[in-house]
């Protein structure tokens with residue numbers, strides 16, 4: 276096995292930052308050393324002087340090739356994981372799908388078939404349950420026990436697609452309470468939203484901005500509260516995905532303060548993009564920003580509060596909810612009818628950079644950046660300490676990050692299979708210099724030197740946050 280020494284960089288973990296050398300043997304980290312403390316010879320040395328050395332990013336919410344809204348998310352496991360690697364993410368947890376009427380195991384097998392041999396970085400799966408019945412409840416136990424799938428996403432939104440009613444949700448939560456899994460919730464009141472959508476369309480209000488107007492904050496807050504109460508009754512751990520509304524996070528914070536195993540995630544789009552300027556852009560341009568939960572009004576202080584919630588650990592994780600649909604032919608399915616625009620934004624490549632802006636702007640400490648983007652997601656979903664930190668024994672998934680670089684985001688330079696960028700022309704401070712996945716350099720400077728097929732499937736343990 277060959278050894279690599281990353282020397283002279285500032286190692287940043289959730290615990291703090293200090294100048295250290297990182298010694299890698301084969302696929303694992305074997306030592307962190309004070310520079311010069313012991314003589315070290317390695318087969319290769321990477322000079323990280325003046326740069327941060329951080330655990331690779333862990334994005335626990337992606338949708339590669341998701342069939343949705345009459346089309347498929349445009350990144351394959353190959354294109355999406357290569358783009359992730361470019362942006363300093365070395366692990367994804369994607370959502371396998373069980374559709375109504377389908378066996379859970381068949382949905383999972385289909386997802387393995389898409390990913391197997393195609394990923395450039397390591398990957399795991401959550402399971403979307405689109406049809407909760409006796410068989411799928413039993414299958415939850417089997418996935419936890421045998422497949423390394425310890426989290427299940429349910430939807431209070433999208434009636435007729437992935438939607439579960441409260442009784443189904445309660446049953447799945449009871450099953451999770453017994454088998455130790457975490458329930459991930461898309462918390463929006465989908466049946467009420469469908470009424471608002473139909474009414475808006477009947478009034479002739481068909482532009483993309485109506486996607487946001489018909490999904491008001493109250494519908495996210497109400498569903499979040501209902502999910503928390505159902506989880507309380509069932510005794511199940513609950514993780515609310517893609518949170519955008521301040522009021523909804525306040526419900527999570529209350530539950531946490533009362534000692535409940537309730538967690539929350541937000542995404543870069545909710546920290547940077549808004550209803551008026553983006554979803555409300557002229558013509559059909561706003562379609563680029565259609566996602567659910569929707570972008571919120573810039574006049575309601577959501578973004579400032581989401582940053583605060585990240586600081587105060589009322590929100591624990593930043594994922595991307597990477598679900599890219601090209602503008603041409605995919606988003607365009609909704610010309611003249613906002614409700615037919617496929618929901619999703621692609622940003623798997625830019626999460627680490629966008630969140631580093633929080634450090635630059637004084638919203639997050641360096642350690643909290645690493646914690647929310649890498650350490651906590653790994654621990655939340657049973658991958659820690661193999662992923663999400665730099666300690667002897669951990670996988671050598673390491674990012675050398677240059678705080679003095681600048682990165683301009685745009686369709687000409689990104690690597691996602693997406694014909695637009697939600698952040699077109701945005702220049703951010705900082706940039707990913709070098710990326711190692713299990714000890715192999717897969718990205719160096721302006722070169723990707725990894726390969727599809729390097730990434731391995733990760734069987735996950737139960738959440739590391741539960742007693």
Ligand code: URP
Pocket residue numbers: 338461517565566567568596598618619620
């Ligand atoms: O708009 C979104 N979020 N699309 C992906 C599917 C989901 O609900 O996560």
Ligand code: ZN
Pocket residue numbers: 461516517567568
């Ligand atoms: Zn969702």
Ligand code: ZN
Pocket residue numbers: 336338517596597598
């Ligand atoms: Zn999603």
